[in-house]
Amino acid sequence: MDNEGRESGHLMLITPERVFYAGLLGRPHQRCSGAFHVYVAIKGGLRLAAEGAVEGYSELAVVPPNLRHTIASDYRSVICVLIEPETVCVGALDLLAKRLAGAERQFFVGRIHAACEQLQHEPRDGDIFSSAFDIMCFGDALPRRILDARVVKAIAQIGRFSGDPVTAASCAAEAGLSSSRFLHLFKQETGISFRSFRAWKRARHLLHFANQDLNLAHLAQHIGYPDSTHFSHSIRRFYGLKPRAIFSGSRDLAIYRSGRAAAGDSAWTQEAG
Structure with missing residues (x-):
């Protein structure tokens, strides 16, 4: 971890199946990612304008994969958790989205803030399993897709x-x-x-x-x-x-890389028929 990243508190943990990012959001422009996104405000709230939906304001915003959206924050930085959809059982992300938007919303906000605090003070030097990542952020491991x-x-x-x-x-x-x-x-x-x-x-x-x-x-x-x-x-x-804007805004970003998806449980496949 470089000194600038340590001082700013901006960090990104990248695994083959997950990303945890805490850093600058940048100007609100429309984006359309291939991952399932969970945005959490560091301070204040977030304004989400998603294609086909009414604009919303909250501490936590969920965006399904491949949905055009614009996200803006009251504070210049944001926390964002990315999940690669092909790694999770069909329907599991829909269920997670409902939980994130429901009565447990504040639990998840607190959980993800705590995960950010943990990563800032106890950076992970080795590989992290997807199940451990999920538990850190959501309290439970998401079921894996075969x-x-x-x-x-x-x-x-x-x-x-x-x-x-x-x-x-x-x-x-x-x-x-x-x-x-x-x-x-x-x-x-x-x-x-x-x-x-x-x-x-x-x-x-x-x-x-x-x-x-x-x-x-x-x-x-x-x-x-x-x-x-x-x-x-x-x-x-x-x-x-x-x-260029991404690189300009990431100069003080500490990046941790995990080489394995989930070791023993990441290679679950069904035999070719």
Whole structure:
């Protein structure tokens, strides 16, 4: 953890399946992330304007995956918890959203504030299991989704971010399926198209570098974007901010990285039929 991050209290814990962020929110622009979001105000409240819904104001706001929304805060910083939806049983995030918005709201606000305090004073040096992350933030571990082994392998390929770009055709060939059959299987298992999934994971990978002084054009190429223009448009669509604004606002951000999703319980798959 760098000294600036220690002094500011701004931090981000990144695991393959979860993210805990406490830092600057930035100007309110529309964003549309591939993750399930739980926003919690550090001070005051939050104003959420989500597509198809009436604008709301509260200490805690929930946004399902792939929903266009704008979030603004009374205070310049915010806490945000991200959950990758393909890692959780179908319906579990809907149930969590209802709990977060219901009578237990203040419990969750306090729980997430306590998690932030814990991470600031007791930073995690090793890997954190998704179940431990969930308990820290919500009091219970979310039930894991069991994915087809062929889809798990494709997701692992997407997450390597090195070498030639991962394509549906290459994943289909490795799975022993036609491209059309593989694409159908992938969406059936994850709830999202292969292309959209890959685009979000690529943008998510940017978070690992957010506090570093890097050449953004080189970073875009490293992550797998064809050019800087595509890189900028994609990042702004997912985060509501241009890449340069993200890096400018993350200079004092302490980043912790966990290499494993959940060790023994993250690799649960069903055998390919």
